[in-house]
Amino acid sequence: MEVDKGKGEAEETRKVAEADRDTVTLKSSDGKLFEVSKEAAARLSTVLAGMIAGGSIDDNGTDLKQIGSEALENVVDYCNKHANSIPSAALISSSISFNTAPFKEPEEWERKFVDRLSHDALFDLVEAANFLGMERLLDVTCHKISEMMKGKSPDQIREVFNIKNDYTKEELEEIRQELAWAFYDD
């Protein structure tokens, strides 16, 4: 979805349709330009919505200094996919669970979208989604991270995420006592 236009070209785009462009151009920390549907950006990101409404969108590329090009590409890709996705027929025809809340579950394409990301790219995307106030994308990425933790012991969780255990033995024992109910079966 990358546009990567030269400066001159971007200038031209600006002149063509100043007011009623239906896309916005975003610029990553390393200066790459990306174009994204204005409607999707406003719907999915509270921050971009605020900027669009407040007229603080720069047609030469709105600077997003905290987001690298790889993460921004994923954000833009997600927005565009979201703009094109129709609720799947599978969702309608499959037997549904009545007892679980329906709103948080990621859709199939969203699952695939995050599944293909590397460990680092996933966390870059979480940070970008957080930065841009993208609730849905945060839900989807958080869901993925929780999937990576499910069914794992604390040791395994440390291993998966490279977390350093900074507790002393006594501290660990104290917490385990406090949470005896959570370790009941182990």
Added chain:
Amino acid sequence: MSPAHRLAALSARGRHRGGAPLPCAKRSRRESPEANPPQLAAAESGELSGSGKPFEPEQSRFREPAPPGAEGDESGDGAPDRISGLPDAILGEVVSLLSTKEAARTQVVASRWRHVWRGAPLVLDATDLEGKGWPVNEQALAGAVSRILSAHPGPCRRFCVQPYHLYDRRATVDAWLRSPALENLKELDFCGRRRYLRCPVNQLAPPPASTFRFCATLHVATFSNFQLLDGTVEALQFPKLTHLALVEVRITEGSLHNMISSCPVLECLLLDGSFGFECLRVSCRRLQSIAVGVDLYFNEPMFRKLVIVDAPCLERLLYLRDRMGLLVSVISAPKLVTLGCLSDWRGSETVFGTTAIKGPGRCFRVPAQLIHRVPDTMDAWLRSPALDNLQEIDFYHTSFEARVVVQDPLPPPASVFRFSGSLRVATIGKCHILDGLAETLRFPELAHLGIESVRISEAALQSLISSCAALECLFLNKSFGFSCLWINSSCLRSIGLGYEHYRGPLPWFKELIIEDAPRLEKLLYAESIAGLNLSVISAPKLATLGCLSNFGISSRVLFGDTAFQGLRAESLMTVVRNVKILAVNLRVFDLDKVIDLMKCFPCLEKLYVKVQIL
């Protein structure tokens, strides 16, 4: 103001809102909840009660960055710890997606995680605390629930308890429901998924009044194993409730109607084993799904009639169980596309009665054994105009029935084949496809075909498959009457072969020959197909293969010139280059065997090994 400045200002505000002190592992565990950083609590309650500043609600859940110093130190082995660097609110979100036990256990991962659980929205599912032992120690379980509710400051997203506590420790349940941690609860579940009724139906107790203090905030509610009194229901309003389940609840007809009309945004309604009413008339503007399960009760009014008067958004009507012969009448449900049984515990005798459903049915799911139990009813269902131009049909097996092989199944009702022109997905189960029949049929749209526990001759199977010109996925499971299947298909993309147990007088499946399948990508088969010979002559795109196994009577797999007997390559003339994903099943782990095998598949990207004994 430049966007960057604006963002900086936003995150500064976020930080201000959060105001989280640095987490510290040594902090006393008996601190009052106020001393804990309830950043998410602040954000959530702001969102729920709308008490936030007028400009802010959109940003109220904006997650502030993690306090510096909480960043995970880079440990010696290279890769950085990305997760510990995330803001508390995001970690909290992740933790709240775990099971109740797992969420609490994250506290022992590292000191960075010590306070995350308390700051995260609580998900308290008491069924998760039951442990593996049997019988469940209910006293200990109740103790754990009390402990969690006093340790966690809230808010609670979901609270799920077994209804039996209501009978064994009513005061405790009342105390739970009054706990400040449950303020603004969104989901209340008295475990309607399990069936627990412990007392005679005429002694069902009403729930404690505290149950209803969440009416204004509930999105999802499952009431189960109690009786709802008229006086109570009359006063209730559920302005946000989208999912309502009444499982084994005693409620009068008037109250049931009152209750449903007090949920203006209701989308899903589940009525399972509830009683005290005879007829339900549904007029519900937003309702999308309705599921009913009917049980037999003596000396109590029983659910006999369901009338869908006006449900403009209704898409699904599902039967959970029906021992009574519920009469369903649909007056207006223009979007209804799915009708079906989720299970047929003790057999379903549902009559479609005066069904007048408008709009095409898209999917019809029904247990396969009903073909044998109630062939006439099945035939009547299939002839219903509601199912005209059906796209998906699924004769499925319940898990118990799946194990039973019917040696001499009946043919399916002829009416099923009236959908041959429109079907896209079909699972045929537990029936006998007669020879003449398959030859006359054409399924031009069918992309997915499943054949399970079906008796079918070799000729009939071949002609059935070749009558599906657009077939992409084929699944064969426990079917018999044929021994060899030749695949010649220009569109087939995946083939799945399931368990094969049949050892009767008829031929059983012994050989699969893929002669020409230019688009075939996946070939999957269960390990227990003993002695299946598989030959792949031409499948240039076949990238996923599994599961090769080396026990029982091993299968022989032939790839062009390369033959495998079990896991052992017999003749190694050429290597198989197109396979990228391979699954193997070994009884005893043998590294040499695995390495030898990998030599035959030089382009492997993923190898799955299942080992019985390490």
